[in-house]
Amino acid sequence: MREISFPEAIGEAQREEMRREVRVLLIGEDVSRNLLGTAAGLLEEFGPDRVMDTPISEAGFTGAAAGAAMVGMRPVVDHGIATFMYTAMDQLVSIIAKSRYLYGGQLSLPIVIRCMMTYDSSMAAQHSDRPYPLYMSVPGLKVIVPSSPYDAKGLLKAAIRDDDPVMSFEDSTLWACTGPVPEEEYLIPFGQAAVKRVGSDVTAVAIGGAVRHTLAAAEELTREGISVEVIDPRTLVPLDLDTILASVRKTGRLVAIDVAHKTCSAASEISASVAEEAFDALRAPILRVATPDIQIPFSPALEKGLYPTRERIARAIRQVMRGVMAP
């Protein structure tokens, strides 16, 4: 199978869906310029009425996308960098997430909000958030976090066809990754976790950029005789808890790995749900491997090692195998 990069996979999803449905628009700052590699050839193919560069007015164009969606368009908003969405927070949280519910189902908002999470790249605190857990706690939004080119394409295509608002968090540490993506069309349904590696001793649930480090840790641990099952939820809302619970019932152990800040992370939510619903199956305390609750510093000397690394993940897995509490 051919291999393409993570941003190319996103670009293909957008191109295919724009060809398929004329009401799909791409809106955002400099989207026509393909600055992040996700919009190659789109301006040339679809023109400036469908690939719309905007002024630097995040609340304005995010709300405009919501209004366009209310009257039948299917906008894809490219926010560039995840932290820039905060200036559009009222539109995201009070308009986009709530309108369908508030209005008793009279309006739908088929809108996709995309952003890149730039971290581990010395961009300092105002550029480096991984904020998907914030949006997981806003009912009305769906949240996707792809970890491979294959998932990025299939999930984004499904997001564009979804009649609800979907927020897509795209991990910058995966930008250089390539992976197999079939030429034939496919969609990845929401709420279906991927078992990225089958194992029997520990369930490791990992999200976004943490997945490949978790797979590397699992590979390393085979040499120590530890068999790790790696699960990527792929969509955090809806969350495929059934697959996670089934795995924990098999292994009896859970490590949840998340590049977000530890407090109220996706890992926290997954850990709490497993504790509530499968406590009887646990043979060791649950551990989370996340980013500590500090802001992201600029200097590489300070930023390095704050996120879940292969070493930190392996250490946590060894710890649950020993059945000891968090230090």
Add this chain to the structure above:
Amino acid sequence: MGTDAIAPEQRERLIEMYRRMLRIRSFEEAALRLKAEGRIPGAIHPSIGQEGEIVGACLALRPDDYMVGNHRSHGHPIAKGAALEGLMAELLGKVTGVNHGKGGSLHLCDVSVGSLGETSSVGSGLPIAVGAALGAKRMGTDRVCLCFFGEGAANEGTFHESLNLAALWRVPVIFLCENNLYGGCTSADREMRLTNIPQRAHVYGMPGEAVDGQSAIAVYQTVSRAVARARVGAGPSLIEAKTYRYLEHAVGMALPSYRDEAEVAEWRRRDPIALHRAALSEAQVQDAAQAAAVEAQARAAAEAAVEFALRSPFPEPHTAFEQLYSTPVRVRPGSH
């Protein structure tokens, strides 16, 4: 307004203006009564005193045009032609409400008359209106979108972003600033150095005009020009309707005194309904008996809506879990 040059459809429209203003007034007076009786949960923000600009603006639209409201928005859907029953039932939190009890007074939405909802965080509706107008344009229709907001919203970032975007994209939106002089307790001149709101239109590259909001006819004429312009692709406009709310920001709020009694009385003397009735009488469009019949009809319609709302059941608790998503997501129970 001369007596001889009034075409039949214009007569009809003038009477319809009167009818819709009274429907709003009667609806809100009934709501005040129900609120006092404890039958309306939460807060209500009456627009009594503002009916002239509300109806004048909405009658300049076609039924298939879009409209975005705000927190003081009982009147907007009524002016756009909505039935009163579903609106009143919504105020009471009943299942027969337009929003099935999910929105209430602050968020009335009747999509059947072109409403795209009413938002209660100030200024949040302006970008939506820009987007609806963009959508109308992209889909090749000549629909326009009318956006209501107060002068307080003119100080929100979204106001400035939306005017810039609308002018830049030349989308068919009419920004209608309902300047009722107060944002909460704060008067407009304590909120901005320059209180001339239409002036703000010019810096974004669109026409801006102020109009007497107590004259439904003047508002109708001004908004009609903006609608005509928008419909042919000439872009957005900003209109400031100078008006006044007679009552408090929200019913039941114990606000400190911030307005002169004399000021309130002066505005009440320029009541939009009384002014319109006098204008119609002078133009011999409607005599006293006809006016009384329209008034009685409006009161009866409001009372029928009250009866309907009172008679309607509350929604079943399980419906709280419905209508969040088009493609539902399983919501796990919140407690055990």
